[in-house]
Amino acid sequence: MDGDLAAFRAEVRDWLAAHLTGEFAPLVGAGGPGREHELTELRVAWERELGAAGWIGLGWPVADGGRGADIARQVVFFEEYARAGGPGRLSHIGEYLLAPTLVAYGTPEQRRRFLPPIARAQELWCQGYSEPEAGSDLASVRTTAVRDGDTWRITGQKVWTSLAHIAQWCFVLARTDPSASRHRGLSYLLVPMDQPGIEVRPIVQLTGTSEFNEVFFDGAVTAAANIVGAPGDGWRVAIGTLGFERGVATLGQQVGFARELDAVIAAARADGRLADPVHYDRLVDAWIGLRVLRYHALRTLGESAGANASVAKLLWANWHQRLGELAVDEPGAMLAEGEPYALSDAQRLFLFTRADTIYGGSNEIQRGIVADALLGKVGRR
Amino acid sequence: MTYSQEQEQLRETLRAFLARFGDDKEVWGRLTGELGLTALAIDERYGGFGATLAEVGIALEETGRALLAAPYLPTVATAAALGEAAADELPGIAAGTTVATLAVAEPGTAWRLDALATTARESGGGWRLDGVKEYVLDGQHADLLAVVAEGGLFLVRAEETRRTGHSTLDQTRPQARVVFDGAPGVRVGDGRAAAHAVDLHLLALAAESVGVARASLEATAAHLLTRTQFGVPLATFQALRHRVADLAVKVEAATSTVWYALRADPDELPVAAPLAKVVATEAAYAVTAESIQLHGGIGFTWEHDAHRYFKRATANRLLFGDPVTLRRLVGARAGI
Numbered sequence: 167m168d169g170d171l172a173a174f175r176a177e178v179r180d181w182l183a184a185h186l187t188g189e190f191a192p193l194v195g196a197g198g199p200g201r202e203h204e205l206t207e208l209r210v211a212w213e214r215e216l217g218a219a220g221w222i223g224l225g226w227p228v229a230d231g232g233r234g235a236d237i238a239r240q241v242v243f244f245e246e247y248a249r250a251g252g253p254g255r256l257s258h259i260g261e262y263l264l265a266p267t268l269v270a271y272g273t274p275e276q277r278r279r280f281l282p283p284i285a286r287a288q289e290l291w292c293q294g295y296s297e298p299e300a301g302s303d304l305a306s307v308r309t310t311a312v313r314d315g316d317t318w319r320i321t322g323q324k325v326w327t328s329l330a331h332i333a334q335w336c337f338v339l340a341r342t343d344p345s346a347s348r349h350r351g352l353s354y355l356l357v358p359m360d361q362p363g364i365e366v367r368p369i370v371q372l373t374g375t376s377e378f379n380e381v382f383f384d385g386a387v388t389a390a391a392n393i394v395g396a397p398g399d400g401w402r403v404a405i406g407t408l409g410f411e412r413g414v415a416t417l418g419q420q421v422g423f424a425r426e427l428d429a430v431i432a433a434a435r436a437d438g439r440l441a442d443p444v445h446y447d448r449l450v451d452a453w454i455g456l457r458v459l460r461y462h463a464l465r466t467l468g469e470s471a472g473a474n475a476s477v478a479k480l481l482w483a484n485w486h487q488r489l490g491e492l493a494v495d496e497p498g499a500m501l502a503e504g505e506p507y508a509l510s511d512a513q514r515l516f517l518f519t520r521a522d523t524i525y526g527g528s529n530e531i532q533r534g535i536v537a538d539a540l541l542g543k544v545g546r547r
Numbered sequence: 548m549t550y551s552q553e554q555e556q557l558r559e560t561l562r563a564f565l566a567r568f569g570d571d572k573e574v575w576g577r578l579t580g581e582l583g584l585t586a587l588a589i590d591e592r593y594g595g596f597g598a599t600l601a602e603v604g605i606a607l608e609e610t611g612r613a614l615l616a617a618p619y620l621p622t623v624a625t626a627a628a629l630g631e632a633a634a635d636e637l638p639g640i641a642a643g644t645t646v647a648t649l650a651v652a653e654p655g656t657a658w659r660l661d662a663l664a665t666t667a668r669e670s671g672g673g674w675r676l677d678g679v680k681e682y683v684l685d686g687q688h689a690d691l692l693a694v695v696a697e698g699g700l701f702l703v704r705a706e707e708t709r710r711t712g713h714s715t716l717d718q719t720r721p722q723a724r725v726v727f728d729g730a731p732g733v734r735v736g737d738g739r740a741a742a743h744a745v746d747l748h749l750l751a752l753a754a755e756s757v758g759v760a761r762a763s764l765e766a767t768a769a770h771l772l773t774r775t776q777f778g779v780p781l782a783t784f785q786a787l788r789h790r791v792a793d794l795a796v797k798v799e800a801a802t803s804t805v806w807y808a809l810r811a812d813p814d815e816l817p818v819a820a821p822l823a824k825v826v827a828t829e830a831a832y833a834v835t836a837e838s839i840q841l842h843g844g845i846g847f848t849w850e851h852d853a854h855r856y857f858k859r860a861t862a863n864r865l866l867f868g869d870p871v872t873l874r875r876l877v878g879a880r881a882g883i
């Protein structure tokens with residue numbers, strides 16, 4: 167078993183070493199949060215390279231085009247990928263959010279239609295949940311969908327939609343029964359992006375770059391069959407998607423965190439801050455915090471999503487944000503690297519980590535879930 | 548799976564037992580006699596059950612949860628540190644007739660192993676120890692002292708020393724000052740063994756602190772659910788719910804950290820043990836302090852248990868090194 171795992175690790179490592187070179191060499195360390203704008207086309211090509219080699223959908227059932235790899239193997243893949251400096255992934259929304267949703271709630275036809283192109287990175291996905299009037303209170307979405315012959319017709323606006331500008335498909339939470347109560351009138355629709363009824367406008371973030379968008383639906387259409395679950399059952403499905411927490415991906419994410427932490431410590435050593443006892447204490451505390459993230463992931467791995475997923479989100483989001491603050495704790499951080507607004511890795515880490523406590527369920531929402539587990543749902547307003 | 552079925556069973560049995568007999572004067576006799584709790588991780592050859600540190604960790608969480616006032620922690624941590632090196636003593640510890648403890652700290656330098664003034668000199672085939680040890684857990688009840696001195700780890704019979712019991716802030720665990728005046732001792736390990744013994748005490752305090760923190764958090768949640776103000780239970784107020792959630796995050800993080808450290812490879816322990824001690828004792832301190840606040844006036848009374856948890860957490864945070872000192876130690880050992 168352990169020998170097999172070591173062999174698998176070697177396989178992943180060898181493949182990455184052989185492929186993350188040549189035309190893909192510029193991708194080492196590119197992309198990811200705060201850097202999604204980098205080398206987009208080349209990264210799409212890289213996703214196809216991964217897909218062709220069978221690295222996407224590693225943990226899906228074999229019948230769905232995956233490899234049925236166990237958790238240990240998935241963890242190994244993430245660790246090696248991060249260690250090799252693999253670029254930020256663009257197919258992850260399809261692979262980790264939509265695919266498990268289809269496996270859990272989709273029809274066999276939907277699985278046959280949508281899973282293979284995700285596994286080959288032929289179709290990239292985006293998540294159409296948030297709206298101008300519906301953020302934390304997701305159940306108040308106003309985008310509507312009405313049946314029109316063999317199609318659904320969608321009208322409304324989504325916002326903060328990451329990667330909508332490169333996605334071929336979007337899973338959209340829309341209101342299909344305005345007369346039903348908030349949670350009951352929603353449906354989960356799969357909508358193609360390339361059509362006249364959809365307009366995508368990039369939103370510039372505080373980093374000066376853009377990775378999320380506004381998406382306008384003006385009578386956009388999708389086939390009647392492209393609904394996951396029954397009409398009116400969209401809330402249950404949408405919450406199911408949110409429950410497919412990053413899971414094993416967190417251990418890979420932590421390899422990236424470790425690299426960032428090493429860089430922050432190296433910088434502090436180089437400019438002498440490490441010798442200051444107060445700085446030293448804070449940096450060691452960050453080092454300890456990363457170990458804690460790892461231990462928590464190891465203890466709760468394979469647990470179904472629940473309060474511990476919220477605990478994990480609160481732990482890593484706060485830890486990462488604190489690391490960003492440590493990274494810019496020196497006066498040079500006041501200066502941009504160049505025109506028009508070129509940022510250092512430290513500055514990007516610092517700025518982007520403000521989002522960590524907002525997306526994927528804000529800290530306040532996660533605290534609410536943790537409190538519910540301990541105190542029951544009384545009085546949650 | 549995080550804990551095995553046997554481990555869950557151990558936890559349940561012990562929790563029920565401590566709920567019933569925790570305040571009993573005879574609790575030590577019952578714990579060691581009826582349950583054989585000190586025998587848990589001792590090898591079967593010496594009258595033990597041959598379990599691992601993971602099981603001892605569960606027992607410590609439970610004794611912490613009950614704020615057990617008995618010398619369980621120093622006895623089992625010292626036994627784990629000594630192992631085969633004190634084979635003659637293990638049956639007594641397993642049977643509960645020998646209470647053991649570890650003497651490390653000294654006046655002025657606390658737990659600094661690089662500043663030990665206690666000396667051991669060879670004399671007539673044995674050793675003689677001279678020095679003063681402070682903050683020795685359950686020192687006045689101990690039969691056997693493992694002593695960290697210049698040159699290694701030594702065993703000294705308690706009756707060969709002069710002991711003064713202290714009145715302690717945390718009244719659930721006594722401490723003593725122990726004076727060694729040419730006390731005869733046996734050398735059972737080198738400096739590394741001494742450091743390992745300290746690490747095991749850090750780990751034990753971490754495990755115990757998880758129990759302290761969890762009990763305090765549960766009591767706080769129960770209070771918020773029953774206490775009514777403004778016509779509704781306090782648990783209705785989001786400001787309080789979120790504070791409780793932040794405490795729960797600390798407790799879960801501490802649980803994970805201790806869970807890992809109890810299962811760590813021996814060569815990982817020098818980092819994992821002080822790390823777990825920092826994380827768990829800071830969690831316990833935060834929870835028990837906030838617990839007083841969230842209880843309001845009743846939490847400030849002598850009668851209520853909140854202050855007992857707070858005081859145990861406070862002592863655990865300081866014992867064998869405060870968080871600042873231990874972060875420095877973790878940093879040094881991790882090569883930062």
Ligand SMILES: Cc1cc2nc3c(=O)[nH]c(=O)nc-3n(C[C@H](O)[C@H](O)[C@H](O)COP(=O)(O)OP(=O)(O)OC[C@H]3O[C@@H](n4cnc5c(N)ncnc54)[C@H](O)[C@@H]3O)c2cc1C
Nearest residue numbers: 293294295296300301302326327328521524525526528530
């Ligand atoms: C980088 C980034 C990428 C994103 N990508 C996507 C995406 O791909 N698809 C998508 O659908 N969405 C995406 N989002 C949107 C994200 O999910 C929302 O921003 C988030 O759910 C918060 O909603 P909101 O922005 O409307 O803020 P609001 O819900 O208005 O919240 C504002 C503040 O109020 C707090 N708050 C709200 N409700 C409560 C309450 N009940 N109790 C206490 N405090 C409360 C919040 O925590 C927050 O601090 C992304 C966001 C970011 C920053």
